[in-house]
Structure formats: structure tokens, C-alpha cells
Amino acid sequence: MADLSVRFAGLSLRNPFLLASGVWGESGDSLAGAWAAGAGGVITKSIGAVPRAGYPNPTIETYERWGLLNAMGLPNPGIGEYPREIEVAQRAGALVIGSVFAGDATEFARLARRMAATGVIAIELNLSCPHAEGFGTEVGSEPEDVEKIVRAVVAEVRVPVIAKITPNTSDPAGLASAAEAGGAAAVSAINTVRALAIDVHLRRPVLAHGLGGLSGAAIKPIGLACIWQIYEAVSIPIIGIGGIGSGQDALEYAMAGARAVEVGTAVAFDGISVFARLPRELAGLLDELGFARFEDAVGAAHTRV
Amino acid sequence: MVRYRRPVRTIVRVTDRVQETPSTVTLRFPYAPPALPGQFVMVWFPGDDELPMSLSYTDGPSKGITVKVMGETSRHVQSVAPGTQVGIRGPYGNRFDLSPRRILVVAGGSGAAVLAPAAEAARARGAEVTVALGATRASELLFRDRFRAMGARVEVATDDGSEGHAGFVTTVAESELARGEFEAVWTCGPEVMMRKVIAAAEPLGVPVHCSMERHMKCAIGMCDACALGPFHVCTDGPVFPAERLKGVPDFGRFHRDSSGRRVPF
Incomplete structure (x- = not known):
């Protein structure tokens, strides 16, 4: 049986499948549930300085299995109350990565320090939410901003810092390079792809916020392309995100350059037990293809071009 | 396990509005997908919120919801009359076990x-x-x-x-x-x-x-x-x-x- 454990950026995980931020991450019990289901680690909902209700509904538009559109609007209980939830998950044994969002480098640094104090194994910076005014993509689209934010956070915390990169720009690899220059231990990509749903009967956008972000199988080829380009541009580890719902999807991301992957939308389609199925499928596929370890497949496709 | 069955939101027109009690209103609407007692639908009041509501009528093509007109819900439901368009997705969730005698x-x-x-x-x-x-x-x-x-x-x-x-x-x-x-x-x-x-x-x-x-x-x-x-x-x-x-x-x-x-x- 192929070895699925991964070591990168100072992290040591039992398998490469992480619960993506924004899914099952508002409560500690849910984080614990994803861990118990088999995730290699769990990433919290993106947490801000103060409680935030998010947008009114509709916040999602559902399609067939190919995708899901959302504009939740970064709802979260705020860093004041959220440590309680992390503690619940940690008591259940979960390896928790804390995701944070903020409007500028100073606020990011302050927030990251409070997040680090909860004992999370790493911090992921949400530099890429495509639909929140003043946050996410709005502070993470310019390489100088990304470098400045990462540098400010890295100076404040001892745990590895992961910069989550947006695909909604002409040069995601440039953003990843900026994160590397700022001292990031790793980058994760991609966040959702900016997208819109229209209802023809009502002649209006479906989501209350209008614009949202697309996730799921539809964006896998976009995610793979970003990982591919980022792998060529940086030497820090990459976490792949976008439409991963099978062991093969994960291996494709690995061959494009990812050392681990995040899984989100598949939870909506298949339930949390997807974290039991994915490692099983991946191990089977690695065996079939003659890989002794998952890590041996990282970047494997790059030698063929 | 694929539990994802009815992906798309359907826009329907409310056919009936029934004042059940001074504070409770039933809205009936055509919605064909089969539903079981206990299940709920997400009801979208366009331009406003989308809320989970248990089905009070589950049989046949005319479904219904019955809601207390108070707080958050009231401002949505009060403006709904026969002919008003609402969005429905679902039904979602589980049902009551009907086997007890x-x-x-x-x-x-x-x-x-x-x-x-x-x-x-x-x-x-x-x-x-x-x-x-x-x-x-x-x-x-x-x-x-x-x-x-x-x-x-x-x-x-x-x-x-x-x-x-x-x-x-x-x-x-x-x-x-x-x-x-x-x-x-x-x-x-x-x-x-x-x-x-x-x-x-x-x-x-x-x-x-x-x-x-x-x-x-x-x-x-x-x-x-x-x-x-x-x-x-x-x-x-x-x-x-x-x-x-x-x-x-x-x-x-x-x-x-x-x-x-x-x-x-």
C-alpha cells in the first residue's frame, strides 16, 4: 500500500487531504467530524477581527455535480469567540490550520498572532475571497500587497504561514512568487473563480450579493493550470485546491506540483465520508501506477513537457 | 453515496395564501418533486432572503408551507400574495418514520x-x-x-x-x-x-x-x-x-x- 503521509513546510500529515476553508469550519464539532472522517488536517472558516454575519441568502447556487457557486460573505464568529471552537477540535485530536482574513497587513498580523495563540499548526491567509469588499482578492491581487501582508504575518508568528492565492488575476504565479519573497512557508491555490448566476424568470442575479465564486469539478482544469505555473515559479511547497473529488483528481494536482490538496465542494456532493474514500482511492491508484509514496508523484508531470 | 438529487432552484407562483391563525399563514405553490413529511424546502423571496421552511403540505404537485409571521419571516411573507413569484429548492433533509401504530x-x-x-x-x-x-x-x-x-x-x-x-x-x-x-x-x-x-x-x-x-x-x-x-x-x-x-x-x-x-x- 502506497504511503500517503506528507511532510512539507514543517508540517507532518497522515494524508494529503485537507478540509478546505469555508466548509464545515464554523464549529469545532464539525472540524472534529472532518478529522474523524479521515482528513489529514482541517482548515477553519476564515476568521476576522469581529463577528460577521455574511451576506443574506441566497448565498449559494447549486448545479449538477460539476459545480457550486457561493457568496457567503465571510461569515464568522470573530477571533474573540472562535478559539473555543478550535479547542473543541483539538481536544478531538484534529490538526487544525487557522484561516484568517483582514483588510491590511497590520490587521492581518494582529489577527494571525491571536490565531497562532490557539495552537494551530499553521496559518492560511485568505488573500483570495472573490466577493468580499475590502478583503480577499481586493487585498490579494497585487504582488506588492501580498508580499507586504505575508512579511508582516511571518514576523508575528512562529507557525508556518500559507498564502492562499486567487485565480482571478492574470498572473497567479506572480502572486505566489510575491508570497515566497515575503517569507511564506507554502502557498495554496486556487480560491473560487469569480462567477455569476442569472435567473431569467426574475431577470436578476440569483445570489443576494450578485457576484460569487465557483468551485467544484468545473474549476479543476483552472486549478491545475495555476498549480502548474506556480510550481515553475516558486520553490516553496504548494497546496492544490479546486474540484478535487477523487483520488485521481488529487494525483493530477500532485503531478502538476501540489504536495497536499484541499477538499471542499466534494463534501456537499458526497458528504464528509469523502475523506475516507479519497485516501483509499489515491492509495489504490498509486499502487497501480507503481508509486511507493504519494510524495514521489509531486511535480512528476513537469519532466514530460 | 450520491445524495445530491434536486440541484436547481425552481421559480413558482404562489397559488393560495391562507390565514390559518392571526399570526400564521399558509402559502401553496405548484412544485412537482416528491416530498416526505418532515422534509423542508428553501424558499427564496426574490430581492430578499431565502429561508428554510418545513413543508406543511407534502402530497401531490401542490406543496405548501405554513409560517409564523413574526420577526425575520414576517417581512418576507407579508408581501406574498397569489401570483407572487418565489424560488423553491429541495426538498431537503430526512422524514418522520411512519411505521409506529x-x-x-x-x-x-x-x-x-x-x-x-x-x-x-x-x-x-x-x-x-x-x-x-x-x-x-x-x-x-x-x-x-x-x-x-x-x-x-x-x-x-x-x-x-x-x-x-x-x-x-x-x-x-x-x-x-x-x-x-x-x-x-x-x-x-x-x-x-x-x-x-x-x-x-x-x-x-x-x-x-x-x-x-x-x-x-x-x-x-x-x-x-x-x-x-x-x-x-x-x-x-x-x-x-x-x-x-x-x-x-x-x-x-x-x-x-x-x-x-x-x-x-
């Missing part, structure tokens, strides 16, 4: 909305149904006549004593449990009420099923808004056997607001 239904306030179609389905299968129906006053007793019409025995409690027992519906439920041999209790209403119902039924060995409510956003088990201990009301519920709720400290004590903060009831 002698059922006690305990409904507080608008809890009768989800319990009425379940009781109807049970009656259609030949079950004996007793309903303990509670409200603030006689005029607010939801679906009293509907329960009677389906052949259920209805025992009433009102806070002001304007009909039936003056006081809590749980008192009525307790005396029914003491004299009847029930195979199941179905309850929906304030969580404090449901906890009392469980406390009364448990020593007698009668299994209780509770229809639960939490703030909800995605309804497909993803966003975590409706987290209730280790469960999600949208995909693990909304109907929970009491024994699953016993280990959930938030049951009857805390819910979560739209930011995910735990807030006491």
Missing part, C-alpha cells in the same frame, strides 16, 4: 406545520394518532381542525385558558403518555418544550423524534451554519431521535446566529 404528536406554536402532514400520512396507514396541541390562545391553535378531520384525537392547551387545558402543552402530553400506550412521540416546537417531552417519554420507554430548527444558509451540508453538536440540521435532520440529541449540549440551550456565534435561547 400508536403515535402521540406534541405540537407547540407553529410546530404543527411539519407535524400535520406526518400525522396525515400515519393516519392514512391506519395508525392511531393523538395530538397534544399548544398555543398562546384558542385562536392561535394551528391545524386543530385539520388534525380532527384526519381522525386524530386532539387535546388542547392554551396559555390563557381560552380553550382546553390552561397551561403548558407538556402537561397535556404527560397525562396522555401516562394513560396511553404509545409506540412513538413526534414533537416540534420550542426546544425547552421538546426537552420536557423527552423527559416525560423516556422513563416510559417511548421513543421521541424531534423536528429541529437552526439558522440555515446552504441546506446541502456544506456551510456549517446549522451545526448542532456533531450534526447538521439540513443533512442529518431536521428530524432527530431524542437519543441523538441527548449528548448535544446546545440542544435547548444554544443556537448559532448568522455569524456562527453560539447564542443562548
